[in-house]
Amino acid sequence: MSLSAKQAGLIDDLNLIEDAHERLSALTSYVAKARLPEELKTDDLIVPGCVSRVWVHGQLCEGLTRFRAAADSPMVAGLIALLCDLYSGVTPAEVIAIEPEIWQRCGFMKLLSPTRLNGLAAVRGRLKELASGWS
DSSP, rough: OOHHHHHHHHHHHHHHHHHHHHOOOOOOOTTTBOOOOGGGGGGGGBBBOOOOOOOEEEEEEEEEEEEEEEEEEEEHHOOOOOHHHHHHHHHHHHHOOOOOOHHHTTTTGSOOOHHHHHHHHHHHHHHHHHHHHHH
């Protein structure tokens, strides 16, 4: 499945939840998929530019990406887990080329503070950086 199709499916699934606040709360279900083991929470994996401590780990397996992450804040953990889920299982070129539309199309832009949005941009930058090293 292409990243564009995967993103459209995630957006459709999340938008089944009518209330945007409840939709945001539902992101915690993604945390288990992207969970980063404690032993990988090292200083070199911390993403600068995030208010909470955020760790992102990526690897390339048989030509496809796999991202895992963790955060001190439960809300941030859900947001970055969604990004990791979105960008896992695709090619590095797709990670680099396709921007997340999910924040806008699910109504999260209105609910998240500028600080949180900046942190998400920093995580997105880290995912692109990792994928650039693999392409």
